[in-house]
Amino acid sequence: MGAGSGGRFRSAIFRFFATASLVVGVLNVAYQEFHQPKDIAQNAEDNFRTSHFRTDITRAETDSAIEVAAVPNDEEDPSKTMADGPPPMRPAGLNCAKYGGPSKEVAEEMVYWRDVPPSDAHYVSPFHPMHSADPSGNFQEKYISFEPDRGGFNNIRMALETVVVLALATGRTLVLPPEKGLYLLRKGKKNEKKSFTFLDFFDLQEAAKQYRGFNVITMEDFLKKESGILFDRPPHGETKWDDKPLEGLWMWFRSHSKIPIWSPKECVAAIPASPRSADEKLLRTTMDDVTSEKHGPKPKPEDFNGNPPPINATVEVRLGEILGERDKMCLYDSQLHEAPLIHMMDDKKAKTRLLTHSYTFVFFADWRMDLFAKRFIRNMVRYNDEIMCAAGRIVEEVRNRSRKLDPTSNGNYDSFHVRRGEFQYKKTRVEAGVLYEKSRNELPKEGGILFVATDERQKQFFEPLSKHYNVTFLDDYMYLIAKINTNFYGMVDQLVASRGRIFFGTFFSSLSGYVHRLRGYHSQKLKLLGWEDGELNGSYYFIPDDRKHHMLTYRSPKLPLYMMEFPTAWRRIDEGVNELGQ
Numbered sequence: 401m402g403a404g405s406g407g408r409f410r411s412a413i414f415r416f417f418a419t420a421s422l423v424v425g426v427l428n429v430a431y432q433e434f435h436q437p438k439d440i441a442q443n444a445e446d447n448f449r450t451s452h453f454r455t456d457i458t459r460a461e462t463d464s465a466i467e468v469a470a471v472p473n474d475e476e477d478p479s480k481t482m483a484d485g486p487p488p489m490r491p492a493g494l495n496c497a498k499y500g501g502p503s504k505e506v507a508e509e510m511v512y513w514r515d516v517p518p519s520d521a522h523y524v525s526p527f528h529p530m531h532s533a534d535p536s537g538n539f540q541e542k543y544i545s546f547e548p549d550r551g552g553f554n555n556i557r558m559a560l561e562t563v564v565v566l567a568l569a570t571g572r573t574l575v576l577p578p579e580k581g582l583y584l585l586r587k588g589k590k591n592e593k594k595s596f597t598f599l600d601f602f603d604l605q606e607a608a609k610q611y612r613g614f615n616v617i618t619m620e621d622f623l624k625k626e627s628g629i630l631f632d633r634p635p636h637g638e639t640k641w642d643d644k645p646l647e648g649l650w651m652w653f654r655s656h657s658k659i660p661i662w663s664p665k666e667c668v669a670a671i672p673a674s675p676r677s678a679d680e681k682l683l684r685t686t687m688d689d690v691t692s693e694k695h696g697p698k699p700k701p702e703d704f705n706g707n708p709p710p711i712n713a714t715v716e717v718r719l720g721e722i723l724g725e726r727d728k729m730c731l732y733d734s735q736l737h738e739a740p741l742i743h744m745m746d747d748k749k750a751k752t753r754l755l756t757h758s759y760t761f762v763f764f765a766d767w768r769m770d771l772f773a774k775r776f777i778r779n780m781v782r783y784n785d786e787i788m789c790a791a792g793r794i795v796e797e798v799r800n801r802s803r804k805l806d807p808t809s810n811g812n813y814d815s816f817h818v819r820r821g822e823f824q825y826k827k828t829r830v831e832a833g834v835l836y837e838k839s840r841n842e843l844p845k846e847g848g849i850l851f852v853a854t855d856e857r858q859k860q861f862f863e864p865l866s867k868h869y870n871v872t873f874l875d876d877y878m879y880l881i882a883k884i885n886t887n888f889y890g891m892v893d894q895l896v897a898s899r900g901r902i903f904f905g906t907f908f909s910s911l912s913g914y915v916h917r918l919r920g921y922h923s924q925k926l927k928l929l930g931w932e933d934g935e936l937n938g939s940y941y942f943i944p945d946d947r948k949h950h951m952l953t954y955r956s957p958k959l960p961l962y963m964m965e966f967p968t969a970w971r972r973i974d975e976g977v978n979e980l981g982q
Contacts, residue, residue: 491515496789502796510792512921513779514974516610520772524613526674527737528571545575546744547650549754552584553890554910559754560598561781563744565762565773569671570732573615575622579642588886595643607780630740631656658739660730664756664961667728673765675737683765687729690720704956708933711972712767721956722763759969760957774973778921787888791895793880802849805870813849815900819909821855828906828943832864838942839904851900853893907941913965916951920970934967
């Protein structure tokens with residue numbers, strides 16, 4: 401064959417394959433057009449989001465049909481916790497043997513948290529810097545720091561939960577404040593510890609072991625690691641700030657960080673589905689649609705009373721609910737995302753105090769991330785085993801007393817939280833006779849065991865209640881908790897109260913609010929009456945009268961956010977978990 405004939409042959413072969421490729425391409429496009437529910441661009445977007453959440457999601461018309469399946473992709477993720485396989489799993493449970501009880505049965509009763517599902521353990525925020533890692537898997541860590549709330553412990557806990565969620569959402573390492581004496585937690589025996597870090601109450605280091613996308617670092621380790629490298633050195637080059645005045649340290653953080661001026665009273669902290677500008681724009685557009693009432697009137701909190709939206713509702717519906725009376729969105733935008741360190745300051749003038757629940761302040765465009773964050777708080781930001789077991793021993797003894805008093809009681813008891821002390825809400829400070837009148841119709845019968853959690857030191861105050869019930873207090877069980885730090889007593893009181901059959905709390909008290917949330921977690925786990933809508937049957941407030949039955953019906957977040965807990969914290973947050981990892 402000559403040179404000319406060979407050229408014509410190769411040309412014919414090329415035309416044949418080009419024509420065949422064109423035909424196959426046309427047929428493929430036609431197939432995508434007529435047989436696929438979404439266009440190719442939408443499929444690509446979904447694949448991007450799915451790869452970051454590491455789950456396949458079957459979106460249903462109602463939340464009852466949600467299915468989630470874990471799809472770990474270890475190769476694309478250079479996270480430290482996955483270098484040698486998946487994070488270690490610690491099954492949900494409570495072993496109190498080394499703490500002196502209670503029994504295994506009662507210890508199990510105290511457990512409201514769940515096993516960490518594989519998709520949660522593998523989740524890494526799309527904002528995490530590991531997604532910008534070099535070919536060797538190296539990346540520059542980013543951080544979030546915060547100034548603890550200046551109020552009581554439950555206010556401090558609420559602020560911590562909010563910053564933990566922001567750390568999860570943004571893929572930043574959480575910098576813990578130094579050890580310090582906390583408001584109302586500086587008492588105790590002579591040789592007892594009176595300065596604390598958050599690690600004394602919550603096992604956040606265990607959380608970092610179990611969750612691929614969560615990391616925590618102490619203040620000392622952070623300053624040793626990054627000051628002089630990523631940041632200037634702190635005042636006087638000091639890295640150990642335990643039990644020292646912190647004003648200078650916080651000023652250093654404020655001058656070396658990006659500070660979000662976010663006021664929970666005025667805005668919601670909105671997290672886009674990804675760092676892409678399109679997702680940021682989507683949230684801005686959705687916010688404009690809500691506030692301009694493009695698709696209907698902006699919803700009021702009362703519109704959701706007894707009418708919870710699906711947990712996988714549209715971004716617009718969910719944003720409309722969490723906004724409540726607020727009309728601003730504080731967006732985690734590209735400028736914040738690029739900052740090596742963001743710092744949450746507690747500043748009265750700037751109104752940045754995080755006196756809020758994480759779930760009433762942080763909004764996720766991705767509803768799956770919203771549920772993930774709520775599960776994380778329930779599973780990992782819980783009191784440590786020593787505190788849980790101490791409360792369990794008292795629950796066990798209270799139930800034993802109930803059975804001795806009435807063999808048919810099945811060990812049931814009822815509980816109150818009566819806040820007095822320096823509480824600023826004077827209208828809640830009523831006499832014990834009023835407490836009786838406000839609650840007597842709800843308590844099953846007189847003569848039963850009534851556990852009262854209270855800061856009232858003069859127990860004769862409760863004599864009007866003692867005429868009708870066998871009233872008992874934490875003081876009656878000191879022999880069971882002699883070895884724990886006395887500063888933990890309030891948390892133990894809280895946990896024992898949460899296990900009451902009927903519970904009455906003090907409105908505006910964040911301690912009472914947290915008891916309701918714990919009861920919500922238990923309700924979901926046990927699927928008690930009304931669990932589908934987050935209702936808490938048997939949970940009440942004494943006063944005001946119009947707030948007495950608030951926990952019996954689904955209600956959406958409403959200002960002031962700290963005054964109570966809302967069912968969105970616990971309602972159906974495990975939806976689809978049974979399918980994870982299959």
